[in-house]
Amino acid sequence: MKEILSGNEAVARGAFEAGVKVASAYPGTPSTEILENIIQYREIDASWAPNEKVALEVGIGAAFGGARALVAMKHVGVNVAADPLFTLSYTGVKGGLVLVTADDPELHSSQNEQDNRNYAKFVKVPMLEPSDSQECKEFTRLALEISEQFDTPVMLRTTTRISHSKSVVTLAEPVKGLAEPRLTRDPAKYVMLPGNARIRHHFVEERLQKLIEFGETLAINRMEIRDEAIGVITAGVSYQYVREVLPAASVLKLGMVYPLPKGLIRTFAAKVKKLYVVEELDPFIEELVRGLGIEVVGKEIIPICGELTPGILRKAFASVAGVVATHESPLQIDKLPGRPPNMCPGCPHRGVFYALNRQKAFVTGDIGCYTLGFMPPLSAMDTCICMGASIGNATGITKVLSPEERKKVVAVIGDSTFLHSGITALLDMAYNKAPATVLLLDNRITAMTGRQENPASGFTLMGEETFQVDFPQLIAALGIKHVRTIDPYDLEETMLVLKEEMEREEPSVIITQRACVLIKRDGVFERGTAHGVGIELCIGCKACLKLGCPAIVWQPAEGKKGRAYIDPLLCTGCGVCAQLCKFSAIGAKHE
Template sequence: MSAEAAISTPPVTAPNRLLMSGNEAVARAVWEAGVRVAAAYPGTPSTEILECVAAYPAMYTEWSVNEKVSLEVAFGAAMAGSRSFCAMKHVGMNVASDALMTMTLTGVAGGLVIAIADDVGLSSSQNEQDSRYWGRFAHVPLLEPADSQEAHDFTLAAFELSERFEVPVILRLTTRICHVKGLVSVGERHERAVAGFTKDVGRWVMVPSAAGRRLPLMFERERRLRAEAEISDLNVVEPGSDRRVGFVTSGPAYMHVRESFPDAPVFKLGLSFPLPFASLRRFAEQCEQLVVVEEVEPLIETELKAQGFNVTGKDILPLSGELSPQVLKPAIAQLLGEVLAEQAKTAPMPVFPRPPTMCVACPHLGVYYTLSQLRNVTISGDIGCYTLGFGQPWNALDACISMGASMGMALGLDKGRSDAEKDRKIVAVIGDSTFLHMGMQGLLDIVYNRGNVTVLLLDNRAVGMTGGQDNPGSGRDIHGQEAPRVDFANLVRALGVRDERVHVVNAYELPVLLKTLREETKIPEPSVIITSQPCVLIKDYHALKPYTVIEDKCTGCGNCIDVGCPAIHVTRRDRVTKASGREVDLAFVRIESAACTGCGLCLKPCAPDAIVHVDTLAMPIRVVRKTAELTPGA
């Protein structure tokens, strides 16, 4: 969902049932719960939650610079007695955990719900984590909805639980919940009185002595929560006629179990931490075998085994990915010693490979084309659209692990290089939102420790990878209203980069970019090159007159292909032998003018000057396109 689409106001006085994704259902419940403050940093699959929350009235919402700040903002509101909410994807809690691990000691005054969306199956993430660990680690309750209706209902329940036990509550979602739609029964908003902040140094100021006094209260709260889990209607036992195998499960894994084994008894955990051991023991007595189906780590399985349960789990089920019926059925059949009936197998339809790439006219295209022209360079990358620079045709990114890590990795590559690599150039690539999220500290570290690193700061005025959300570098807030915009050149100067080592370059001016890169990588001190052009998918970008290819002038050099623009299509490939006897591959191209935005990146490397504006040709563009399509080998 784009930022523009999310801003459209949802129905406040709505029909009783709406078709909603899990993200939309959580947002609706946040509004109904009387929340006053909501904050997040965008990240798939959680992004749409706050976009939808922001479209409802009567709440303060913000895109925070990172997940830690978003949780701190929400916690501050909860200290003041307001209900508050924050959302993030699974890796975001790694950033926010410093705050989480102390607020679990202080507790909260107003209800605080933290939605963490796990990317089970690695649809759009650099790792696969199980956020249920945070419930155990922080000693806070954790709820797991299984569909959109439960995403709505469990959010409301989480706020009630949070206030009753004065504790933050984690709502654990997965991609399957976030993005799949279903009918949801909704309600209206209930405003709540705000008590205001009560000064209590022993509770809110977590110096060691105060924290030590709060620890016993935290463990006592967990004891009460375990008693709550035994009676909670969020945990449901579904009896079944086939008692050979009983299942303990939670979240979307429950849906897979129920689809696969409709006659089996199931203990469905909605409040999955703390576990209701007594209830689970009674359930286990009704089943011949007990199987724990959980995505992705064996948390419940391990805890049940520690309590003396005889259970099966990850010894027959995979440790990663979704536990779909295609996974569950053969695993349980093997457990029971059955032979699964062979299903009719059909050959999958042949699909032309479509590797991930950047958008037509993306300002990052020219950056990676330029980097691919450099030699003897190691390129440290970061999280964003520009991570795609590792692939074809650029092959211009050598490392990427987490948000903001390009800075620290680059400094380590510089300081840890061998004597044989002393002349090797180190370049770090980072986007504007990622730089503000966690990259500033890394650049400061490079400056402070005199690193020999050239930083490419790609300012496209958006959080491009997650849908073009605004950030402090875009000049707009979450509602699209004007906001102060960071001046990146002044910011990096303030972090200590010398003025003459700071350059702002048009991302489409390839000769200037290449010249600047070559010069700065020769200077043995930190330098920053800021490429400033808006993302092509946001309203700041203005398309120009499209280009086309004069077929008779195209020599097949293929230089334009190296830019990586998806609007450039190869129509024919030939192999010719030069007079020297060397064989050369030629690639003749056309430009999909309907997609071209006229950025001009392909003009610079075109040797025969065969690329021109569409209106410079005598024949209509539709005829040119038809001719290209009829070229042999197209």
């Protein structure tokens, strides 16, 4: 049976076919759809964890219990999970454990483009890298087998072009006869006190040597000998581009990118006249090849920043016979307005950022849809580092500013991001008495990655009802005395409360509570009556345009003053723009 699957769907299928029992993840582009798809296989207990560290720890527990486990995250998520990961390398596993790291070359939806192949080397665990959806499925299963065979976690690295591209996959039946999970006590292996860990470090080094040997004959490390004039070592999606641009070249396709098979690389290098490495981001393979004393061309011609494309390779290999160098189009087109993403019509964040802009707040930002508050005309974000950073950044900056200036500092963080890694930072703010203001933008969902449930939404990934985190109670328990909850659709209240709390010389939290307009579950988000602009009342002052709402369109008029128009199909009736109109031109009553 053949299906067209994305890389993420294929990883989920691979987990099912490999008999995975537990899957845990925190959503993050481009990894999110792995867990969203894994729930169709009801044999697997799949859950959203509050962050990647917890997700990995859940996976470790399942593996120690003897079951196969899958943990998935985006590349920067591995930074969060790094603490357990490094020691997991020492303990090894019982049931297989695969950690999927979905990297994002080109930063399509990320704050950096770190190359997580470096983690495999740092942690001293094997890493597999598929180059299409079929391999995503097969490598997931292989990763779990290697994990059990060598007593190690195995990393599976995808990139956005693999995670989100679709290709044809042949499905198979799930494996049978895996051992039943049960408790096993083995403190020398699982209790990493110095005395035990010292011994395990030797195990890790021996395991690595065995894995190098294993890689020499592993079928997914494959020589394809064609024309011997050019040989290319490559992996992942780059393999596809090499085949496209240099169809005649010989290729060493590495399915396991760490540890690298030194003998196989030497054999391949000896077979070809000129050797290249084609890889995205860091010269990871290239440096090892150089370390073997082999002459090779890599980052001299292949860019280190951004993702590769067939066009970039064409340019890089322009001197090679048969490669058409140019990828510049002969077509000249006019300069056009850009089309960056925007907050949705009715987004509850919009009024909040309008208020922050008006208060001239210095906004330490965070990761979520609301990072779009950076964009004009809202233009109200001054920093954005990583998940949860807003609160610590605000605490730090208030420590160095004058009492007058530090009143301007406001941290903004979403509900899911706060639960991910904002809680400890808020505890620090309360404990160390930093007089900043935190805006907790509670839209009842993890919105940015496409509406995933979280501990504040009341539902699990499997769709079961569960408790909802009580934010005011949680925040009070952390030691914050001033906690106020407001409706961000009420602009006057939002402005007033923000002003008051910014003035306060003590830590405070404002919870802005309104559901994301994209939540489909009944009774969470209710669409209001679409608003309109009264032609006779609008004087064309453009005050409403300062919200940057996609439903409000400026209509210029020849020789006369233009006016605003509201698209009734897009407007959700949130009413924020109506509160900005001094001429009462906007309202639900107008058509």
